[in-house]
Amino acid sequence: MAGSTTRNPLTLPQQYLFLQKSKTVAGEGVLGPRRLEWHFHAQPTPLSRTYQVTLVLERDGTPDVRVVDPALRLLAGERDLPHIYHDPDRLCLYLPGTGQWDASKRLDLTIIPWTHLWLIYFEEWLVSDDWKGGGKHPGEDDPNEGNRALRRSLQRQR
């Protein structure tokens, strides 16, 4: 995959095994030859709702994280959701092409904690209208904008 030249990518069965052994978040999933699907409940703090989340990783792909329930759009009302890839809505958890995530990184140690982090900022945003988690928006004063890996990732993600 683009941007991961330094370390060996993990295979889907390896990722699946790490998810199954995770002590922090229980879940269950389906492992196919080209696709891994993992369902888990994320409650970022004791004050938060428990969100039903589905994580999908296809071979040579990037992780897709969708909140299945409750519906984020329903919670947000009329407002546009922050830090989301659209159609369908998926959480934007890391900056593509920077190595924050690449195929050598374990999902249970990156994507899953980041999902919790996203959800805590989301719930706070619901009430304050102010995303306090930082991050970048496409095309926004971005030092990596000229980066080919980023552009390629973007094309895939959107």
Place this chain on the structure above:
Amino acid sequence: MNQIFSHTLTDTAIQRRAQVFTILEEICQELEWTQTQFEKARTSYEAVADWLAGSSDPMLASLHVYLHGSGALGTSIKPIGRDEFDVDLISFILGLGPEIAPARLKAAIGQRLREHAYYASILEEKKRCWRLNYAGDFHLDISPTIANPNCMNGGELVPDRKLRDWHATNPRAYRALFDERAALVPRMTQSIIASQRDAATTEPFPVRQSVKGILRRTVQLLKRHRDLEFLHVQEEIAPISIIITTLAMRSYEMCVRRHVFADELEVLIDTIRLMPVFIERPLVNGRQIYAVWNETTNGENFAERWNEEPARVEAFYKWHSKALADFESLRDLVGLDAIVGSMKDSLGDKLVARTMNRRMDALNEGRKTGALVLGAGVGLTTQQSAASTPVPKNEFFGD
């Protein structure tokens, strides 16, 4: 999965309620005097005390100035839309009997304050007391009192509202009683369970201890709730702080002595619920009156005005039901947005936003320093345990 999940839910409910109380605790800290403000007020009132003690007026030959009211009880809160705190002082004049006219004693105190050029410049006369306005910081209200020869409990007499007569009061004994009750520690079932679960227990983020005890927090939260509820009410009908404080301390004592609680939040809610039990309805001269007695002296009815102004009675009960419902709903809501939204409605938008901003700053700080972990069953926290995983650095992306 289902079994694990329902077990997690039970634990989660315990943690959620504990976290709600922690936020309420943080809101109270946000409402209080800062240490600097406190020190400044103390320096000022000690100087005033010294000044009054140096009077050459024989009437004021022997006096003792002390703090009373919410400052003494540890239940002060910032007023809405003002930064100035009320600091209530008693100037207890020894060696005078009730034959002295209240107006004369009050005038003597005023005269002494006017002899000081600075005090004279910030002095304001109130009905029953003198006020020194330290603009932007606080104001000191100084009420003269004398010994009450009819009180066996070391009580005092303070001028009544018309300055015609003396009125029984006992701030020092009231404070002692309040402190005694505030020191009562409720029995909790959850703390027992929590200690049994010790190994698995990681405190959710961030970790704070209740420093003042539940009674003081209850009083502060109720006063704040009252301030907001009556913010736009023109008539003077809001329940006065001394009534809220007295009912809360009596209710708290009864609750703590009789019951075992799930957690702090339940203590808070039950204390609020039972407050009206201590509003008495004695028959006086053939008329059933309202009474909230000062237990530390005879004849001080904090609810005296309810008997002339029935609107105050209605205002109290209406406010009380609303406060109870609001704190009960905090106990049951799920979702940070729902909980914080409800707190904003009942305790004030800006106050709650400030408190939440501090929490989010702490979260972001934990992210930056790498202290933030995802713990089993608790979510994001800065307390590491065997079953926790660090949250690596990331930047959110996308629209």
